Amino acid sequence: MALEAGLVTELHSYLLVSLDAHVPGSRPALRQAMAEARVYSFRMLELDNDDFILLGRRLVRYHPDLTAGGREKQTQMALVHDAVHVFAAALHNLSISGGNLEPNPVECDTATFLNDGQQLLDALKSVSYEGFTGEINFDEDGEREVDDLRLFEWYRGRSEQVATWSAEKGLDFVHDPYDDDGVPGGEGIDDSIDENSLENRTVIVTTILSPPFVMLKEGAENLEGNDRFEGFCVTMIEKVARLLGFHYRLNIVADGRFGVEQEPGRWNGMIGELQSGRADMALAPLTMTSRRSNAVDFTAPFMTLGIGLLNARADETVAHTFLSPFSAALWCAVVATVLASMLLLSLVGRMSPLEWRRITDSRLDTDYTLGNCFWMLFSGLTLQRVTLTPKAPSTVVAMVSWWLFSLVVMVAYASVLGEFIIRYRDRPTLDSLDDLLRQKEIKYGTLRQGSTHDFFKRSTFPQYMKLWQGIQSQGDEAFVDSYAEGLERVMGGSYALFMDSPALEYLESRYCEVEQVGEVIGSSGYAIALPKGSAFRSELSAAIIRLKSEGTLQLLRQHWWHEHGAVNCPREQPVYRPTPFTVRFGRLSLVFVFLLLGLVITMLVMLFIFVRGHARKNLSAESMSAVWTTLVDELRAAMLCRKEKKPSKEEGDEAKDQAAATPATELPTITTSNDTAP
Secondary structure, three states, X not given: OOOOOOOOOOOOEEEEOOOOOOOHHHOHHHHHHOOOOEEEEEEOOOOOOHHHHHHHHHXXXXXXXXXXXXXXXXXXXXXXXXXXXXXHXXXXXXXXXXXXXXXXXXXXXXXXXXOOHHHHHHHXXXXXXXXXXXXXXXXXXXXXXXXXXXXXXXXXXXXXXXXXXXXXXXXXXXXXXXXXXXXXXXXXXXXXXXXXXXXXXXXXEEEOOEOOOEEEOOOHHHOOHHHHXXXXXXXXXXXXXHHXXXXXXXXXXXXXXXXXXXXXXXXXXXXXXXXXXXXXXXXXXXXXXXHHHOOEEEOOOOEEEEEEEEEEOXXXXXXXXXXXXXXXXXXXXXXXXXXXXXXXXXXXXXXXXXXEEXXXXXXXXXXXXXXXXXXXXXXXXXXXXXXXXXXXXXXXXXXXXXXXXXXXXXXXXXXXXXXXXXXXXXXXXXXXXXXHHHOOOOEEEOEOOOHHHHHHHXXXXXXXXXXXXXXXXXXXXHOEXXXXXXXXXXXXXXXXXXXXXXXXXXXXXXXXXXXXXXXEEEEEEEXXXXXXXXXXXXXXXXXXXXXXXXXXXXXXXXXXXXXXXXXXXXXOOOOOOOOOOOEOHHHXXXXXXXXXXXXXXXXXXXXXXXXXXXHHHOOOHHHHHHHHHHHHHHHHHHHOOOOEEOOOHHHHHHOHHHHHHOOOOOOOOOEOOOOEOO
């Protein structure tokens, strides 16, 4: 894995923390993999000791199975040898001092102890023995005091002792590995100006636009030089240049590529510009890989990364599905229209004598209450049959207008909801890479060229090989030319993109519609690339290490990822959320105009009939004033949901025929095809 991620170059060092662990010199496969990296380990065993060599030969002769494991078995053999001698010395000292051990039976799973255990422990603590693993002494707690360890370095097939460690002196190096600047290895940063120093030089830096590493500022067309750019890498190179005292000029790579080997030894992109001498360094989110390391030199990595999967964010609730066909403005218009139509229909029904019936000689009754009117409108909106038949011309015009309005609205709602359900039905949810392999609906891929593409192509891990087979089976549709194109496809649904984890984290903090699926796989790093054999690698690496140790790079990442332009995505799903299929108010505005026109005609017809009826009987000013008083009273009665009233003389005359046609005990109700209205 480290070899695939490019973490076994000359810039990488490993310390085996296991005491007396051996470097991989005895394992051919591991020796080949770690050939370029430096591996360090501590040893306590003297393999060149003549007595130990003689002991090993005897064991090989009589017990060959004990030495079949190579050096690891030899270490165990030396430790067992020293332990037996220490125990024998403790027993010998105990017998000389007059002690007498009387063993008593003990059980491992009970709280019983050896009667003379403390006496034996004290004898062991007093032993001082020089064995194959060094001098053996114990402290008051019975722990071995290790006073002398040897630090070995294994590099390019050679093992060499580089230091000795002791409790008093710490590390005592055979050769001082530190230069004056305190940077281990390499030549360090020389304060003098020479050909191997960047000080007072002007270098050409090739880069690529990749948010948030390198971006163009707003109004960049009015700026010149380095002032046109901003981002993580731009700020970082400013600080590195300030530390090392050099000047630089940023140029965008001509072909817009990071760097891919087109044929043996010939690269395009930023790697190609370094090879051709058109640039002195490449500054970008450029992944360190073993293939690129053969063409250019890398500094110490300024950022570690892995590979993550970007997918459309899964909906945690489907409550908004039934509201999504219409926009919020359209829903508000529908609700307002229902309330206004309900009030108007109730008023029109109460003002129309034909909608009243006599229940007694002194009482009249109507079904046009607010509740019944709401139920009538709701039944029409849901395309249900209503048994109550309007009788007055004004109520007929109102209901015809409403039914036509309801038909258009419900057809629009049903068609959009059906499209939404068909589009998103049975859409799988992804929680891990295993889920990705088990489904077929969501396609997945990588950038057409780059380190992520090469990672899956060259991986020998079974799961990653299956993923690469799935990518290949999709053909050219699996690949995208840029992260912007990949983001657009992911947000469109049915596609997931493998990409570098820093870029994924950046997109996730700015687009709430996408999220990372599963864990990050692989491990690599972004670094500055230099021409092969560049003399500036050591001082650039030292500057990057200094910025990392001071926490400067971490602060830059926090700023450019989570502060500059980031959005605060809500964790809870909203009850209503529009979709690409949502109908806006403007698309149905004409049907609202038609309904409004119908309601206006309804009011005019109602006023005409009502006023004409009163004017025909009495044209006095007092009678006309009573007309408006009656209108106000009926509006108030409608608001109070009054169902009955005392008839006036005119209403009594006009309702006689209705009273004869309708029995006093019969109360018409409004019903749908399945239910009875309240």
